[in-house]
Amino acid sequence: MRVLLVGGGGREHALSRSIAASPLLTRLWAAPGNPGIAEHAECVPIGVEDIPALVAFARDNAADLVVVGPEAPLTLGLADALAAAGIVCFGPSAAAARLEGSKAFCREVTSAAGVPGAEWARFDDPAAARAYVRAKGAPIVVKADGLAAGKGVVVAATVGEAEAAIADIMEARVHGASGATVVIEECLTGQEVSFFALCDGTDAVPLAAAQDHKRVGDGDTGPNTGGMGAYSPPPVFNDAMRDDVMNRIIHPTLAEMARRGTPFRGVLFAGLMVTATGPRLIEFNVRFGDPECQAILMRLDGDLLAALDAACRGRLRDLALGWSADPSLVVVMAARGYPGTPAKGGTIAGLDRAAAIPGARVFQAGTARRADGTLVAQGGRVLGIGARAPTLRAARDAAYAAVDAVEWPDGFCRRDIGSRAL
Incomplete structure (x- = not known):
């Protein structure tokens, strides 16, 4: 298969690594990609929101499948434009992507579907x-x-x-x-879990769950961020809870979306709160999470490309994915100043030493290369340093050993990723 991957962050680096390992793949492009993704794909300088250029590239290069990483191009209608050009896309239509694009719409759909969630109200x-x-x-x-x-x-x-x-x-x-517009909600208490399911419009199969760390500082202090680290699987989320989420949250939402004439195809990311009365929905996202994607794909032993293709073609019932029982953990290294104005341009070294730690993997997100080949920081969340090991403690130790091998004076990270589970 000839595949175009849209995006250029740590999530897309993880996706590119897994897609490149598929025996189905014949060629992989990434738009715009990053220096880490360039190890697995040919990067092309097209922005993720340049819908006409993305469609033209996919058409001109006879792409068999376009895999969309971030949410913005989905809400802007990339999947619709590709469908009009006869190109298969992993990702929902703009109408279905409103599950993430509008929190009020998401609550309207899930309330109609009877999904357990927070009390809420919308205000203009x-x-x-x-x-x-x-x-x-x-x-x-x-x-x-x-x-x-x-x-x-x-x-x-x-x-x-x-x-x-x-x-x-x-x-x-x-x-x-x-x-x-704002949505104001009841504050649910418990443990947050990120759960992912592949959907083909009518059917869905569970992928994996992870726990993210949103606050910028140790001990869950400071402002919310895009995510400072994650681990998978969360001990609080067992198989019975997974089945409950599929039956009471994922399947009813798919049925309601189909009833409205906007079937959902792609990956549905349910942000959950595991409360004393069971899991309740916080919100939906319509793409893989970042950094959860890095954590769960480190545990995937099956063929990701085959799974994405099956979701696009309505063949999920025949899908069999393998998952390692070994846990994984990823630590985000961010630039000084994040989540405010991050320091850019600082040089980064030592990634080879980090990747050489047994079980470790390095995911690049906000990076760029100067003309002389020097790797520099170019964003807020810049690196994801992960590891998979027989125990979560061993995965955490390996991940932090790899973090300590990185030479980047402007970088910082949380030092307590996974502490709740441990």
Whole structure:
């Protein structure tokens, strides 16, 4: 198969590594890719939101399948444009991608489907939103309705914090047009779990679960980020819970989306809260998570490309994937200043030494190469340093040993990834 992978982050580096290992693959391109992805694919300088150029490239190069990593091109209609050109795409239509693109839409769908989740309300007027918060009290969750690169959610411990979040999102527009509407939700308590299922519009099969670390600092302190590390599988999430999530969350959502005429095809990422009464939905994403993707794909022993193709062609019932029982863990190394303004241009060395640690893998995200070949930081979350081992403690030890082999003065990471499970 000739495959075009859309994206250029750590998630796409993990996807490119797994796709490149498939015996089905004949050629792999990545748009735009990054220096790590270039080890597995031919990188082409096309931005992820340049829909016409992506479609033209896939058509001109006779791509058999386009695999979309990030959410933005999906919400912009890349899958629809590819379908109109007769090209198969792993990823939902723009209408189905609203499950992530609009938190209010997601809650409308899941409420209609009877999915267990948080009590919620939608507001277009900041004064009404503030009045609701005062009536409900805190803790409470304030979310920008649209996409905000994983940073549009504020878990407010006080009413004052919630009101400040409403002002930032709706009035200061710190997330742009995504904050024109907010969704305010009950603050669920328990352990968060990221769960992934492959969907073909009517059927779904479970992939794997992971636990992410959203806060920037050790001990879950500081602001939310796109994710500072993850591990898989989470001890709190057993097979019975997986089946419960499939039966009460994934399948009802697929049925409701099909009923609305917008069947969902691709990977459905359920952000869950495991509460005292069972798992409840926090939100849906319509793509692999980052860094969860790196963690779960380190455990995949089956053919990822065959699985993605089966989801696109309605053949999930015939799919058999193998998963290692060995746990995995990935630590994100971010640039100084993240999640605010990250320091860019700092040189990075030692990745070969990091990758040589037994069981370790290095995923590049926000990196670039200078003309002289020097690797430099070019983003906020820059590297994902992971490991798979017979125990989670051994995976954590290997991952941090690999982190310590990296030479990057501007980089930092959390030192407690996986501590809850351990």
